[in-house]
Amino acid sequence: MSTKAHSSCEHALHMHVCTECDLVSRVPELQRGERARCPRCGHTLAKHLHRRFSAPFAYAVAAVVLGLVSLYFPFISFESSGISKAMTLPDALLVPYRYGYGFLSYCYLIGVLVLPFAYLGIVIYLHLGAISHTPAPGGRFLTKSLRHMQPWVMSDIFVVGVLVSLVKIMSLATIGFELAFIPFCLFALLLICTMQSIDYGALFERHCGPLQPVALRAGEPGLAQRVTGCRSCGQPGVVNERGRGNCQRCGDALRARTPRSIQVTLALVVTAALLYIPSMALPVMTITSVGSSEGQTIISGVLLLLSSGDFPVALVIFFASIMVPVAKVIALLWLCRKTQQPYPSRMRARMKLYRIVEFIGRWSMIDVFVVTVLTTMVQLGQIMQIVPGKGIIAFALVVIITMIAEMQFDPRLLWDALEHKADDSAPDKDDAMVSQSALGQDFSQ
Ligand SMILES: [Zn+2]
Numbered sequence: 001m002s003t004k005a006h007s008s009c010e011h012a013l014h015m016h017v018c019t020e021c022d023l024v025s026r027v028p029e030l031q032r033g034e035r036a037r038c039p040r041c042g043h044t045l046a047k048h049l050h051r052r053f054s055a056p057f058a059y060a061v062a063a064v065v066l067g068l069v070s071l072y073f074p075f076i077s078f079e080s081s082g083i084s085k086a087m088t089l090p091d092a093l094l095v096p097y098r099y100g101y102g103f104l105s106y107c108y109l110i111g112v113l114v115l116p117f118a119y120l121g122i123v124i125y126l127h128l129g130a131i132s133h134t135p136a137p138g139g140r141f142l143t144k145s146l147r148h149m150q151p152w153v154m155s156d157i158f159v160v161g162v163l164v165s166l167v168k169i170m171s172l173a174t175i176g177f178e179l180a181f182i183p184f185c186l187f188a189l190l191l192i193c194t195m196q197s198i199d200y201g202a203l204f205e206r207h208c209g210p211l212q213p214v215a216l217r218a219g220e221p222g223l224a225q226r227v228t229g230c231r232s233c234g235q236p237g238v239v240n241e242r243g244r245g246n247c248q249r250c251g252d253a254l255r256a257r258t259p260r261s262i263q264v265t266l267a268l269v270v271t272a273a274l275l276y277i278p279s280m281a282l283p284v285m286t287i288t289s290v291g292s293s294e295g296q297t298i299i300s301g302v303l304l305l306l307s308s309g310d311f312p313v314a315l316v317i318f319f320a321s322i323m324v325p326v327a328k329v330i331a332l333l334w335l336c337r338k339t340q341q342p343y344p345s346r347m348r349a350r351m352k353l354y355r356i357v358e359f360i361g362r363w364s365m366i367d368v369f370v371v372t373v374l375t376t377m378v379q380l381g382q383i384m385q386i387v388p389g390k391g392i393i394a395f396a397l398v399v400i401i402t403m404i405a406e407m408q409f410d411p412r413l414l415w416d417a418l419e420h421k422a423d424d425s426a427p428d429k430d431d432a433m434v435s436q437s438a439l440g441q442d443f444s445q
């Protein structure tokens, strides 16, 4: 690192402390469509999106309208041996609950109904305030809430769960797509568009004011300068000798490093690994057909799909339900171990792994929604009935606990060891200038 980089102090208006590797970078004024990435780990520090307020607002309004329509009308119909039954989306709350599996109902209620609508409601409220230049009361708190809610909004996963459920029972009954099906699929799609189009930097600026200036040296870790980046609003904030402080912009608690990150992550990962055993060994549902009952585990479900020739769906379930939880546990254990073993050439690969774990973990919820949907649909008394099994509770807990474990892991610890190892591994000032990507092209200033 050059001495010039150490000695140069810049205004925080252009400074960002990366929340994933702790490097301080100077971010130039961004033009529309540009994105600034951390030169060390590639994390997005800031972006300036097209139609930054009107696009999320429009997507969210359309999603809410379609979502409300889909709640009112029948969703899917199911016919077997001359008996037919139509399922609405609110039905999926009641049936698992009736069988004593309220936990499934709560997962569905929170992930598929409450959080998506609450998320969209907050997006509309905040963007309406931003478009009309009227400060929205509670805007600061609500903008922070949006970020925390996002991983738990699971309407897209539910749609995939519904499609998998249909493939599973297609050979046993006639399936009908009712009025609410297409609107709900569009609702899930528009929800993804809403999430992708939100410009948090602009939203925080509108509701919490501009970034406050703090004198910082680019190219050095924030910890060495007693500052850290706010994980909510991105404001660099001063921390005390114990690494704690409060964000002057949004009021969030600042932590230079997540307290006891490795210990908490390891405890959660071990818990998830133990729960994985009953989740695979116990039946996730029991299928009763013409008097005979048969318990089905996740593994036997995949084998059944393979024997009936449904290879794509069998692969989806195999990866999402069997491989991903194991891979996630192994990856988190490996990342915890690697906080003690810094190798400069492997840091980017480690960060890539961390981001893959962050992205794929929630998709394992597919099987939880498959059981919820099948239990709700297949209720034809003596002819055919599907009841949840204890394995699905253990499995849902595995998914939720690994998601929390990944959130508890602090990736900055991977870089701390590197900082201690060698000074020459730190980038110089030129490297600390972020690269901007406009229309897919990166350039350095
Ligand atoms: Zn970074």
Ligand SMILES: [Zn+2]
Residues within 6 Å of the ligand: 230, 231, 232, 233, 234, 235, 247, 248, 249, 250, 251, 252
């Ligand atoms: Zn903040």
